[in-house]
Amino acid sequence: xxxxxxxxxxxxxxxxxxxxxxxxxxxxxxxxxxxxxxxxxxxxxxxxxxxxxxxxxxxxxxxxxxxxxxxxxxxxxxxxxxxxxxxxxxxxxxxxxxxxxxxxxxxxxxxxxxxxxxxxxxxxxxxxxxxxxxxxxxxxxxxxxxxxxxxxxxxxxxxxxxxxxxxxxxxxxxxxxxxxxxxxxxxxxxxxxxxxxxxxxxxxxxxxxxxxxxxxxxxxxxxxxxxxxxxxxxxxxxxxxxxxxxxxxxxxxxxxxxxxxxxxxxxxxxxxxxxxxxxxxxxxxxxxxxxxxxxxxxxxxxxxxxxxxxxxxxxxxxxxxxxxxxxxxxxxxxxxxxxxxxxxxxxxxxxxxxxxxxxxxxxxxxxxxxxxxxxxxxxxxxxxxxxxxxxxxxxxxxxxxxxxxxxxxxxxxxxxxxxxxxxxxxxxxxxxxxxxx
Amino acid sequence: xxxxxxxxxxxxxxxxxxxxxxxxxxxxxxxxxxxxxxxxxxxxxxxxxxxxxxxxxxxxxxxxxxxxxxxxxxxxxxxxxxxxxxxxxxxxxxxxxxxxxxxxxxxxxxxxxxxxxxxxxxxxxxxxxxxxxxxxxxxxxxxxxxxxxxxxxxxxxxxxxxxxxxxxxxxxxxxxxxxxxxxxxxxxxxxxxxxxxxxxxxxxxxxxxxxxxxxxxxxxxxxxxxxxxxxxxxxxxxxxxxxxxxxxxxxxxxxxxxxxxxxxxxxxxxxxxxxxxxxxxxxxxxxxxxxxxxxxxxxxxxxxxxxxxxxxxxxxxxxxxxxxxxxxxxxxxxxxxxxxxxxxxxxxxxxxxxxxxxxxxxxxxxxxxxxxxxxxxxxxxxxxxxxxxxxxxxxxxxxxxxxxxxxxxxxxxxxxxxxxxxxxxxxxxxxxxxx
Numbered sequence: 001x002x003x004x005x006x007x008x009x010x011x012x013x014x015x016x017x018x019x020x021x022x023x024x025x026x027x028x029x030x031x032x033x034x035x036x037x038x039x040x041x042x043x044x045x046x047x048x049x050x051x052x053x054x055x056x057x058x059x060x061x062x063x064x065x066x067x068x069x070x071x072x073x074x075x076x077x078x079x080x081x082x083x084x085x086x087x088x089x090x091x092x093x094x095x096x097x098x099x100x101x102x103x104x105x106x107x108x109x110x111x112x113x114x115x116x117x118x119x120x121x122x123x124x125x126x127x128x129x130x131x132x133x134x135x136x137x138x139x140x141x142x143x144x145x146x147x148x149x150x151x152x153x154x155x156x157x158x159x160x161x162x163x164x165x166x167x168x169x170x171x172x173x174x175x176x177x178x179x180x181x182x183x184x185x186x187x188x189x190x191x192x193x194x195x196x197x198x199x200x201x202x203x204x205x206x207x208x209x210x211x212x213x214x215x216x217x218x219x220x221x222x223x224x225x226x227x228x229x230x231x232x233x234x235x236x237x238x239x240x241x242x243x244x245x246x247x248x249x250x251x252x253x254x255x256x257x258x259x260x261x262x263x264x265x266x267x268x269x270x271x272x273x274x275x276x277x278x279x280x281x282x283x284x285x286x287x288x289x290x291x292x293x294x295x296x297x298x299x300x301x302x303x304x305x306x307x308x309x310x311x312x313x314x315x316x317x318x319x320x321x322x323x324x325x326x327x328x329x330x331x332x333x334x335x336x337x338x339x340x341x342x343x344x345x346x347x348x349x350x351x352x353x354x355x356x357x358x359x360x361x362x363x364x365x366x367x368x369x370x371x372x373x374x375x376x377x378x379x380x381x382x383x384x385x386x387x388x389x390x391x392x393x394x395x396x397x398x399x400x401x402x403x404x405x406x407x408x409x410x411x412x413x414x415x416x417x418x419x420x421x422x423x424x425x426x427x428x429x430x431x432x433x434x435x436x437x
Numbered sequence: 438x439x440x441x442x443x444x445x446x447x448x449x450x451x452x453x454x455x456x457x458x459x460x461x462x463x464x465x466x467x468x469x470x471x472x473x474x475x476x477x478x479x480x481x482x483x484x485x486x487x488x489x490x491x492x493x494x495x496x497x498x499x500x501x502x503x504x505x506x507x508x509x510x511x512x513x514x515x516x517x518x519x520x521x522x523x524x525x526x527x528x529x530x531x532x533x534x535x536x537x538x539x540x541x542x543x544x545x546x547x548x549x550x551x552x553x554x555x556x557x558x559x560x561x562x563x564x565x566x567x568x569x570x571x572x573x574x575x576x577x578x579x580x581x582x583x584x585x586x587x588x589x590x591x592x593x594x595x596x597x598x599x600x601x602x603x604x605x606x607x608x609x610x611x612x613x614x615x616x617x618x619x620x621x622x623x624x625x626x627x628x629x630x631x632x633x634x635x636x637x638x639x640x641x642x643x644x645x646x647x648x649x650x651x652x653x654x655x656x657x658x659x660x661x662x663x664x665x666x667x668x669x670x671x672x673x674x675x676x677x678x679x680x681x682x683x684x685x686x687x688x689x690x691x692x693x694x695x696x697x698x699x700x701x702x703x704x705x706x707x708x709x710x711x712x713x714x715x716x717x718x719x720x721x722x723x724x725x726x727x728x729x730x731x732x733x734x735x736x737x738x739x740x741x742x743x744x745x746x747x748x749x750x751x752x753x754x755x756x757x758x759x760x761x762x763x764x765x766x767x768x769x770x771x772x773x774x775x776x777x778x779x780x781x782x783x784x785x786x787x788x789x790x791x792x793x794x795x796x797x798x799x800x801x802x803x804x805x806x807x808x809x810x811x812x813x814x815x816x817x818x819x820x821x822x823x824x825x826x827x828x829x830x831x832x833x834x835x836x837x838x839x840x841x842x843x844x845x846x847x848x849x850x851x852x853x854x855x856x857x858x859x860x861x862x863x864x865x866x867x868x869x870x871x872x
Contacts, residue, residue: 288861
């Protein structure tokens with residue numbers, strides 16, 4: 001099967017989309033951009049192809065009468081179990097890297113003791129892993145670095161309590177090792193992980209246990225499909241670092257414009273708030289960009305700003321929106337400078353403002369800045385599509401809707417659940433059009 | 438990634454550029470030794486620059502903006518600006534001003550590395566930039582020297598009236614010329630002025646021919662990055678001299694040859710082989726990263742076919758020439774006609790005309806962070822031009838000579854997006870037409 005890939009290298013996350021010849025989405029993949037865009041692009045692509053295999057597997061299963069009525073449940077369990085296998089695989093790699101790190105010169109004198117503690121930590125992590133991927137569980141992040149980091153930190157704190165080895169020394173080992181693990185693409189065969197996951201799913205649920213052999217055959221069939229990479233287009237902030245020729249690189253403005261048009265064909269104005277830039281784009285009825293404006297030298301008021309705020313408050317990024325929704329009073333914040341964000345926050349707290357009111361004010365401040373960029377680009381026209389990581393934040397969406405209506409009247413505002421993939425979708429569409437048209 | 442240019446190992450320069458370099462260098466040398474040789478120095482600005490008149494008094498001409506620009510290109514302006522900020526000039530002040538004040542504070546060494554003596558007279562021909570007035574107030578305060586101020590009425594209604602012209606001529610006769618006579622000790626000779634103006638008109642004719650050669654496809658010149666070199670002598674200390682007439686003859690011959698051979702502009706990396714996009718640009722270039730900035734264009738096969746910046750020191754392409762038969766009147770018309778003295782609607786008309794006449798694919802504004810006089814209204818101009826021409830417009834922000842205000846990744850990102858947007862629109866338009 002011919003496939004067309006779009007990769008969007010953002011400053012925070014890297015996204016990939018795989019399309020088939022009819023421009024239908026087969027798979028989506030996302031990873032943290034880490035310090036290596038090349039690896040991030042490969043990992044996101046690998047993830048999108050995995051997702052495509054799940055999608056194709058799901059299609060095959062539709063013809064399996066024995067799964068009638070339980071298909072969604074099965075697929076959801078199976079995917080969670082696959083993610084668990086993937087996590088365990090990476091944990092094993094992380095453990096190896098940590099042990100190597102513990103034997104280097106500086107730590108050699110305490111090497112044996114450190115290695116023993118590491119073994120304890122990883123035993124604990126392995127033990128806790130299934131809970132993280134159990135049905136109905138929620139994780140603060142889907143990225144290995146974040147999940148493993150938080151688990152490791154907790155375990156390390158507990159094992160170092162009665163030890164000569166300090167917690168900081170253990171964290172140091174983690175910090176050095178995680179980079180190595182992140183920048184290494186796992187070579188372990190997907191088939192093994194798929195089959196282990198299948199075993200896990202079927203063993204845990206009597207309903208599926210009897211289907212194991214049949215499902216194994218179908219998995220092998222899906223994995224045997226040849227997914228040919230016909231054309232790849234890269235976009236996003238890190239696109240220049242991709243080892244692609246010029247024809248395979250597109251500006252994120254064009255990709256977001258086209259991606260928004262594909263998701264919502266009546267889109268006229270697109271607002272994308274990403275990690276370090278905010279873009280206002282006007283598109284025509286075919287998704288062709290007519291004009292655009294971006295934030296200038298400064299990343300004030302972009303997604304990274306919310307990231308800093310979350311860090312300052314010791315919260316997950318995804319917890320900010322719900323907190324802001326609890327606000328009962330409007331706190332006016334003018335500065336959207338990312339660097340000053342922490343100071344602004346502490347100042348407001350010291351003045352006795354409530355956290356939720358401050359966070360709500362911060363959301364309003366970044367949306368006000370986006371409104372200024374929108375007006376510079378020619379204003380908001382109907383329909384208005386909001387994309388980028390910040391579009392996942394309900395408080396940002398609510399303020400944007402309010403200000404858009406206040407300034408431009410009633411309009412349809414689209415926020416797609418997959419909006420984070422808008423740029424990658426646009427890129428993949430360019431890839432598909434380059435070959436098919 | 439360079440795709441549009443035939444690569445050349447050494448930085449490519451046209452013969453005319455070398456000639457110009459020699460002229461500039463000789464002028465700096467003349468400034469360095471002026472007082473030793475008993476000559477007086479005038480400082481004046483590019484827009485409304487009355488070079489022919491200053492030559493009538495044997496004054497050596499110093500142009501502070503050019504010093505700032507040269508400091509920018511030679512990577513010295515950053516230090517000068519910091520120096521000016523230390524003495525209390527805020528971050529938002531025009532960076533030409535701060536570069537100049539910083540250079541003065543740091544011992545007043547000119548771009549040639551030799552001392553730049555203090556001027557004997559400041560001639561301020563006010564043609565739209567309010568900051569110039571404040572700048573010279575500061576300079577006058579520092580040097581305690583004579584100032585001659587010429588008030589040039591703003592072309593608010595888009596035309597020059599007799600009253601306006603008479604007002605300027607009256608000031609020339611009653612204030613500017615007597616002041617220059619007193620400072621220089623040289624009696625004004627109108628025939629000498631006529632002779633210089635005759636030379637100016639010849640040079641202007643050739644400059645216009647060169648700038649208008651960009652109407653061809655491919656354009657043999659880049660009317661912005663190359664254009665700033667082409668307008669150099671006429672905008673600065675040289676208009677009216679025989680040397681300048683010769684410079685423009687040489688330049689025209691060079692461009693004629695390129696045109697005959699169907700060649701594109703000469704970039705620092707060689708001749709641009711493929712002209713993919715033709716642009717009209719509003720606003721000055723960035724000087725601290727001039728070559729990097731230019732590369733962002735020629736790497737993508739983008740040629741600027743007309744620009745407003747090459748009109749700030751005089752608008753010649755709509756027929757105006759200095760006229761030896763009406764010397765003072767034509768100096769007045771020259772000042773009144775500078776681009777900076779035009780109203781917003783006139784500037785929009787002029788740029789729309791360029792878009793049309795030069796068959797441009799897009800219109801780009803390079804807005805200057807520290808320029809309060811001319812950044813205002815640029816977005817309005819952009820919208821209006823976009824609407825009237827139906828061509829895509831782009832907007833970037835850099836600065837004249839403050840290196841802190843040039844963010845290469847950001848500018849490149851926007852430019853690439855803009856160029857791709859133009860190509861996408863062109864391709865889409867072609868596909869629609871074909872359908």
